[in-house]
Amino acid sequence: MNRGDILELLRGGDKQLFARAAAARDAAIGPAIYLRGLIEYSNICSKDCLYCGIRKSSISGKYTLESKQILRAVKYAINNNYGSIVLQGGENYAPAHIDKIEHIVREISKTGLGITLSLGEQSPETYRRWFEAGASRYLLRIEASDRALYEKIHPYDDSYDRRLKALRDLREAGYQVGTGVMIGVPFQTVENLANDLIFMREMDIDMCGMGPYIVAENTPLAAYSALLEPEEMRLEMTLRMIAILRLMMPDINIAATTALQAIDPDGRLRAIDAGANVVMPNLTPTDAKKAYTLYKNKPMELDMRILERNVQYGERGDSAHFSARKSSCGSENNL
Ligand code: SAH
Ligand code: SF4
Numbered sequence: 001m002n003r004g005d006i007l008e009l010l011r012g013g014d015k016q017l018f019a020r021a022a023a024a025r026d027a028a029i030g031p032a033i034y035l036r037g038l039i040e041y042s043n044i045c046s047k048d049c050l051y052c053g054i055r056k057s058s059i060s061g062k063y064t065l066e067s068k069q070i071l072r073a074v075k076y077a078i079n080n081n082y083g084s085i086v087l088q089g090g091e092n093y094a095p096a097h098i099d100k101i102e103h104i105v106r107e108i109s110k111t112g113l114g115i116t117l118s119l120g121e122q123s124p125e126t127y128r129r130w131f132e133a134g135a136s137r138y139l140l141r142i143e144a145s146d147r148a149l150y151e152k153i154h155p156y157d158d159s160y161d162r163r164l165k166a167l168r169d170l171r172e173a174g175y176q177v178g179t180g181v182m183i184g185v186p187f188q189t190v191e192n193l194a195n196d197l198i199f200m201r202e203m204d205i206d207m208c209g210m211g212p213y214i215v216a217e218n219t220p221l222a223a224y225s226a227l228l229e230p231e232e233m234r235l236e237m238t239l240r241m242i243a244i245l246r247l248m249m250p251d252i253n254i255a256a257t258t259a260l261q262a263i264d265p266d267g268r269l270r271a272i273d274a275g276a277n278v279v280m281p282n283l284t285p286t287d288a289k290k291a292y293t294l295y296k297n298k299p300m301e302l303d304m305r306i307l308e309r310n311v312q313y314g315e316r317g318d319s320a321h322f323s324a325r326k327s328s329c330g331s332e333n334n335l
Pocket of ligand 1: 053118182216295
């Protein structure tokens, strides 16, 4: 698929796009849906991304889960036969934080659950330590693959190059690497989105999480809300992005993200019908879940209809793309 083909699909040129993408998923990796229990570890963050409700400058109450709260959520995941958990939180470089994550990952890995981390940019050494402790997947969205757009929403020195380096370091450390973008950010064009998909193919990613941009109150980007497409259009574009990526990379894991359900109660189900194969039910304790306000109207509950789909209980659901890449010796990748 070339850029022109992608642009045509993004503009709605194929009414069968979602059905074709779901069929491509079924043919490549089957209709299985995998669950990851999401644990929102902490809303303390060293970065000040202009769109994010838990950015460094946000004044809302800060929290960090205690180990025993995390282990309680892990127990829930085990009792409910989930195969994996995701530990997500703000970017924090404090040695005590890095040690604590290493320790907790080691504890969780004893249970046999698959562990995904999403804790931002860290040093190669930290990535290695967490991997050796038992984490096998890492989510770090590129957010916007266009350098100028990236720098607009992350106005720090060298930020784009650091992001790219972190993605390479993760691959180097041995993780299944997931990335993704927000869709419908002010100043983003449909050409940007086409290039985002090409970026993900060129990076040969194993997993992807993409969601619509949703305004977070009291953030600098909220001032540009007049530039936004309507929410329903941002949702539709996200579904198209998921479907096109599924056609481009049939055997990767693609998440039906929570932000989709913030716009439409059916959002995550619609993503599954457009080719997604991973859902992350939120297992964070309630008070913390309320304080982890990346954006407004964050859904607090999973749409239970998802559990009536082909959910594979007790399976880790590793990226088939990763396994294929690992077993094809001598294959090149561009990360
Ligand atoms: N700090 C880590 C993980 C937590 S943020 C990191 O940044 O990687 C997880 C994701 O939330 C980010 O990648 C971003 O794409 C998304 N996010 C943040 N603010 C958002 C908003 N206003 N609307 C939609 N998604 C948002
Ligand atoms: Fe921090 Fe992640 Fe939010 Fe950026 S998106 S401010 S790194 S939590």
